[in-house]
Amino acid sequence: xxxxxxxxxxxxxxxxxxxxxxxxxxxxxxxxxxxxxxxxxxxxxxxxxxxxxxxxxxxxxxxxxxxxxxxxxxxxxxxxxxxxxxxxxxxxxxxxxxxxxxxxxxxxxxxxxxxxxxxxxxxxxxxxxxxxxxxxxxxxxxxxxxxxxxxxxxxxxxxxxxxxxxxxxxxxxxxxxxxxxxxxxxxxxxxxxxxxxxxxxxxxxxxxxxxxxxxxxxxxxxxxxxxxxxxxxxxxxxxxxxxxxxxxxxxxxxxxxxxxxxxxxxxxxxxxxxxxxxxxxxxxxxxxxxxxxxxxxxxxxxxxxxxxxxxxxxxxxxxxxxxxxxxxxxxxxxxxxxxxxxxxxxxxxxxxxxxxxxxxxxxxxxxxxxxxxxxxxxxxxxxxxxxxxxxxxxxxxxxxxxxxxxxxxxxxxxxxxxxxxxxxxxxxxxxxxxxxxxxxxxxx
Amino acid sequence: xxxxxxxxxxxxxxxxxxxxxxxxxxxxxxxxxxxxxxxxxxxxxxxxxxxxxxxxxxxxxxxxxxxxxxxxxxxxxxxxxxxxxxxxxxxxxxxxxxxxxxxxxxxxxxxxxxxxxxxxxxxxxxxxxxxxxxxxxxxxxxxxxxxxxxxxxxxxxxxxxxxxxxxxxxxxxxxxxxxxxxxxxxxxxxxxxxxxxxxxxxxxxxxxxxxxxxxxxxxxxxxxxxxxxxxxxxxxxxxxxxxxxxxxxxxxxxxxxxxxxxxxxxxxxxxxxxxxxxxxxxxx
Numbered sequence: 039x040x041x042x043x044x045x046x047x048x049x050x051x052x053x054x055x056x057x058x059x060x061x062x063x064x065x066x067x068x069x070x071x072x073x074x075x076x077x078x079x080x081x082x083x084x085x086x087x088x089x090x091x092x093x094x095x096x097x098x099x100x101x102x103x104x105x106x107x108x109x110x111x112x113x114x115x116x117x118x119x120x121x122x123x124x125x126x127x128x129x130x131x132x133x134x135x136x137x138x139x140x141x142x143x144x145x146x147x148x149x150x151x152x153x154x155x156x157x158x159x160x161x162x163x164x165x166x167x168x169x170x171x172x173x174x175x176x177x178x179x180x181x182x183x184x185x186x187x188x189x190x191x192x193x194x195x196x197x198x199x200x201x202x203x204x205x206x207x208x209x210x211x212x213x214x215x216x217x218x219x220x221x222x223x224x225x226x227x228x229x230x231x232x233x234x235x236x237x238x239x240x241x242x243x244x245x246x247x248x249x250x251x252x253x254x255x256x257x258x259x260x261x262x263x264x265x266x267x268x269x270x271x272x273x274x275x276x277x278x279x280x281x282x283x284x285x286x287x288x289x290x291x292x293x294x295x296x297x298x299x300x301x302x303x304x305x306x307x308x309x310x311x312x313x314x315x316x317x318x319x320x321x322x323x324x325x326x327x328x329x330x331x332x333x334x335x336x337x338x339x340x341x342x343x344x345x346x347x348x349x350x351x352x353x354x355x356x357x358x359x360x361x362x363x364x365x366x367x368x369x370x371x372x373x374x375x376x377x378x379x380x381x382x383x384x385x386x387x388x389x390x391x392x393x394x395x396x397x398x399x400x401x402x403x404x405x406x407x408x409x410x411x412x413x414x415x416x417x418x419x420x421x422x423x424x425x426x427x428x429x430x431x432x433x434x435x436x437x438x439x440x441x442x443x444x445x446x447x448x449x450x451x452x453x454x455x456x457x458x459x460x461x462x463x464x465x466x467x468x469x470x471x472x473x474x475x476x477x478x479x480x481x482x
Numbered sequence: 483x484x485x486x487x488x489x490x491x492x493x494x495x496x497x498x499x500x501x502x503x504x505x506x507x508x509x510x511x512x513x514x515x516x517x518x519x520x521x522x523x524x525x526x527x528x529x530x531x532x533x534x535x536x537x538x539x540x541x542x543x544x545x546x547x548x549x550x551x552x553x554x555x556x557x558x559x560x561x562x563x564x565x566x567x568x569x570x571x572x573x574x575x576x577x578x579x580x581x582x583x584x585x586x587x588x589x590x591x592x593x594x595x596x597x598x599x600x601x602x603x604x605x606x607x608x609x610x611x612x613x614x615x616x617x618x619x620x621x622x623x624x625x626x627x628x629x630x631x632x633x634x635x636x637x638x639x640x641x642x643x644x645x646x647x648x649x650x651x652x653x654x655x656x657x658x659x660x661x662x663x664x665x666x667x668x669x670x671x672x673x674x675x676x677x678x679x680x681x682x683x684x685x686x687x688x689x690x691x692x693x694x695x696x697x698x699x700x701x702x703x704x705x706x707x708x709x710x711x712x713x714x715x716x717x718x719x720x721x722x723x724x725x726x727x728x729x730x731x732x733x734x735x736x737x738x739x740x741x742x743x744x745x746x747x748x749x750x751x752x753x754x755x756x757x758x759x760x761x762x763x764x765x766x
Contacts, residue, residue, distance in 0.1 A: 040551070046581050054570065253565030257626070260532045260559035261582040263551065464534070466563050477496060 043262050044270045051245070051274025056281060065285050069293070091135040091163060096122045098142040099149050105174040106138075111163055114138075126154050135159070138167060147179050202335075205342075205431065219339040220429045221402035227348070228398030228426035231356050235421065236391060238279040239363040242272055243380065246371030246463070255463045264460040269452075272364045279360065343429055351428050354441055359421025362448040363387065369455035372462030373470035383472065394419030398426035405430035415440050417447035454479060485510040485545055485634060485665045486531060492539035493526055500526045502689040503540070508634075508667060508682070513660055515680035515697070516669040519762055522686045524669050525562065528636055531667075532559050545633070555584040558632035562639045562669070564623055566611045573607035576626050583630040590629070597625040601651075617648050624652060628659065635659060636667045641675065653679070673755040683754075685761055692761050701751040704760070711736065712745040723750065 055061055090110060094117040097103045106114040115134065117125050122139040129137060136155035143149050151171050153164065180188050203217065246268075249255040258267055370383045397413040404410060405427050413423035414432070420440050424432070461478035462470065484507035493501040501523045508514045518524045529535040531542055533554055542549045544556075566575055573594070580590035598604040601621050611619055620643050628635060640656070641649045656679065660666055668680060676683060677697065684694035693700060712721050713736060724732045726749065736742060 043582060046578070050578050248567070252568050253561075253563045254567055256534070256561040256563055257559065257565075257579065257623075258582065259534050260557070260561070261554060261579070264534075464529070481495060 039266055044266050047262065047267060047270025048274040048277065051271050052277050055275070055278045065282055069286055069289050091159065092133065093136045093138050094125050094132065094134040095138045095140070096120060096125060097140045099140050101143070101178045102140050102171055102174040105170045109166070129156060140171070147182060148175060216335045216339040219336050223343060223429045224402045224426045225399055227352065227429070228395065228401065228422050231352070231359060231425050232391065232395040232398065232422045234279055234283070234356060235360050235363050238275050238360060239367040242275050242364040243367035243371035244377065245271055245275070246368050247374060247377060250372065250463055251375045259463065264463060265456045268368050268456055268459050272361065272368060275364065276357070276360060348428055351437060352425055355421040355425050355444070358441070358444045358448050362417065362444065362451055363391065365448070365452045365455040369458040369462065369475065372459040373465070373475055375466070379469050390418035394422035398422045401426040415443060417444045420444055483510050484508060487543040488540065489543065490540035491527065491530060491537050491542070493530060493535065493537050499689050504686065504691050506684045506691060506694045508665060510665050511660065511663055512681040513656070513666045513668060513679050515676045515683035516667055516686070517676065517683055517758060518686035523689045524686055525638065527686065528638060528667070528669060532557060532636065555630065556633045557636060558627040558630065558634070559636045560623060560627040560638060560640060566619060566623060568612040569610060572609050572611060572614070572622055575611065576622060576629070579626040580629050585630050593629050594625065597629060601625065616643055617645055620644055621648065624655070632664065634665050634667065638669045639671070640668065641670070641672060673753065673758060677754050685758065687762050697754070700757065701754065704752050704757045705750060708750045709747060710750050711747050713742050714745060715739055715742045719745070
């Protein structure tokens with residue numbers, strides 16, 4: 039390889055993308071979209087509040103009605119003086135949305151309840167009504183034992199134990215851990231690697247197709263070797279990915295600082311001390327942690343994550359995962375002249391990529407299970423799955439083995455891809471299949 | 483002296499033989515026509531000379547030594563399947579291609595500006611290729627092929643896609659480059675331009691070399707050794723085809739008649755087109 043020539047190719051591939059408007063747009067819009075996706079569900083929940091429904095209640099038992107307090111979503115009206123059938127027949131006329139008919143208590147100290155409405159009621163409302171009826175029946179039963187103060191006894195029996203988990207490090211040090219935090223970090227890391235591989239691998243493929251479709255490729259390979267062109271492109275796009283990622287980190291940092299400076303004054307003193315404590319990770323005070331609030335546990339868990347290890351692994355697995363897929367995407371791009379023809383050829387690449395993504399999403403449930411373990415070893419899924427496992431702690435030998443396998447597979451695939459690419463880019467005017475790619479691979 | 487010598491070049495793609503022991507010499511400082519029907523193997527041979535494709539057998543000798551990747555900088559190639567990055571600015575693109583041919587940025591900039599002015603397209607430097615017409619893009623393409631002053635220029639169907647005015651411009655430039663010492667390989671179906679431009683040719687058909695040599699020599703060899711005489715006498719104007727013999731007896735008889743005025747006398751040489759068709763169909 040002629041490094042001077044490759045550097046010229048890398049430079050063009052890099053500058054040509056970074057100078058584009060779409061690069062800037064993606065850089066700034068994606069974080070905003072991401073934030074929107076995080077905020078949207080609660081916004082929708084908030085916006086989805088309905089007008090309160092009026093529920094007519096015919097309570098033959100006489101014990102449920104006192105428990106049916108009006109809420110934001112439902113107003114209860116006592117129709118016990120009427121028969122359920124009369125009310126049922128005149129729902130519209132009475133201006134009520136539903137009829138709740140409750141039978142009298144039977145010998146087993148239970149009752150039946152039925153809800154009638156013209157339009158189905160929301161799940162939230164029916165569940166809340168159901169809960170209230172159960173509360174009423176339970177209270178009635180407690181009462182019927184006629185034991186003094188049973189009410190309070192029952193309440194005092196209700197247990198409310200908080201389980202705090204600790205992880206014991208190799209040095210025997212115990213650190214408090216919040217599984218939820220691990221879960222989010224794990225999913226996030228897996229998603230980011232998946233997204234980057236799919237996005238930038240796809241970019242390499244489009245760029246190969248563009249060169250072939252515009253017929254500039256034969257001019258190029260008359261000056262440089264096909265492999266130089268392919269790797270120049272792959273490296274150039276990798277630098278774009280790294281630039282984009284760095285910009286996102288800076289942007290996220292700026293947003294966090296901005297947000298903190300807005301909200302910080304509203305924080306109480308205690309929260310501030312917690313934040314301060316979090317700033318010095320690695321030295322958790324066990325006694326204080328155990329009694330601290332939830333936020334402190336989250337911060338402490340974050341602080342105890344093996345950040346250095348995560349960063350190094352993220353870098354290694356992202357770079358080689360990208361290189362592996364990008365070289366294969368380049369080979370596929372070389373076989374076609376427009377994007378539409380890639381769909382069939384792409385399937386063998388998108389399936390392992392998606393598989394890796396889904397395994398990574400569920401890695402938190404059982405980070406050491408067989409599926410997740412093998413997912414983090416097999417090179418086509420390992421970049422995504424391994425990074426999702428790392429927050430939960432992975433033995434060093436596993437990480438090294440997985441990385442070595444990944445790098446070796448990349449080397450093999452790069453060789454295979456460059457052979458296919460070399461032939462493919464000069465095949466004009468026909469739609470190629472996997473069979474053709476196999477033939478090209480065997481050509482000398 | 484030959485700038486390029488192809489020695490027993492063989493190439494096959496799987497079962498399919500693309501080139502079968504092709505040996506030919508491309509003389510330095512001349513225009514060499516590479517002819518043959520579609521699918522004969524011309525493009526494959528050109529790609530082998532360019533080192534885009536590696537042959538299964540044989541070797542290419544460039545300027546006296548086996549060709550290496552470093553020699554590629556001394557070649558300028560305009561493929562038949564040609565084009566430019568559509569979304570890239572013309573100037574950036576020309577600079578990129580020139581630098582890939584080993585020119586420094588400063589050299590490339592200076593030489594490109596000269597060519598752009600020469601072709602009257604200096605205003606296009608900042609335009610995107612997709613804004614250019616096809617003819618305009620072809621001019622840029624030609625410039626990027628020759629800007630690094632290649633010793634060897636390989637042009638595959640150079641006139642396709644050009645309007646007559648631009649084709650003439652390119653034809654003149656090709657001749658000028660030849661006069662300045664460049665060796666030019668022209669692959670084309672256009673037999674008129676072969677007769678007009680080429681000093682030597684090679685005809686490839688079905689992966690094999692059918693004939694190679696000087697254009698004049700080949701045309702003469704395939705002719706019937708006849709000449710066309712146009713003359714006038716008392717009866718008016720006559721055109722006669724006469725055999726060229728040592729004794730010139732027919733010619734003498736005509737000239738002997740009183741009042742005969744010779745208007746023209748020229749050797750009848752077959753058109754390259756006819757030779758091409760004859761040789762290709764003979765092989766079938």
